[in-house]
Amino acid sequence: MPINEPLARPKRKDAALNSERLVQAAREVFARQGLSATLEDIAQHAGIGVGTVYRNFASKRQIVETLYDAAVDSALSEAQTLLDIEDPWIAIVTFFEVTAASQARDRGLCETFLGHDSFGPNERAAEKIVAVLSPLFDRASKAGVLRKGVTVTDIGPIFAMLNGVYRMSDASPELWRRYLTLILDGLRASDRPALPLPALDVASFTTALTTSH
Known part of the structure; x- marks a missing residue:
């Protein structure tokens, strides 16, 4: 009889805690510094060695995808509910x-949407953005x-322009x-x-969204 393969051991408690700490540290570092932050920046912020980062995540890309793929999907799901707002302009x-x-609070989220270096929406995600938001704009038109x-x-x-404002507004976060008010005034009929x-x-x-910047 063949010997059964040993069951994969669950993560030790301290390893699981390191993983959670890393994800939280990455969220805070990317929110403040954007996606140009390094794994070393994340490790330092988490108070652990960079080797621990590599034991939990194969690459920076994996951390970014862990944090932001779900965030973009969640934002699009929320956007779909805007069709429930009776006034089409208020919905826009x-x-x-x-x-x-959301983007002003989190530079990493903003750069994920706009595309930054090798990070950003893939073709499927970009097409989903158009598919989800088109009814909102079509109704308003x-x-x-x-x-x-x-x-x-x-x-x-529009969000690329606002990204420039996010970067220069440390003294005035709002x-x-x-500038969004000025932009909206230009969008209104x-x-x-x-x-x-x-x-x-x-x-x-x-x-434009899927090409590296």
Whole structure:
């Protein structure tokens, strides 16, 4: 009779605690420094050796995916509920305010959405962003509350612009709200002339999000 393979031993209690500490440390470091933070930065913040990081995670990419893949999916799930808001314009405003607030608190989340170095949405995630948010923008367009020519793919450049404000607002963490208000004023339907250039098409939007920066 073949000898049964030994059962995999559960993580020792201290190893499990190290893993939890690492994930929390990574969340705090990426939120403050963005995805350019190193594994050494995470280890130092957690108060452990960098070797312990590698025993828990094969790479920095694995940590980023552990933290942010679920966060992006959760944000999109919440965005779907915005269709329950009766006023199409208020739904659009709420989407930008909630998303911008999350990104302002967490540079890593912002860079994951926008793409940073080799990190960012894959093609499937980028297409999901368009699929989930299109009904929100289509409804607002049909209601006549969005400026002519505004489309869901405008969110990429808009959040890229806001990212510049997040980076310069240490002395005033809510500074982004001023500039988001100016942006929203430009998105709302009015007697302004048509926008000078078309928005990105879906293919170009996907490429912009998934290409390394």
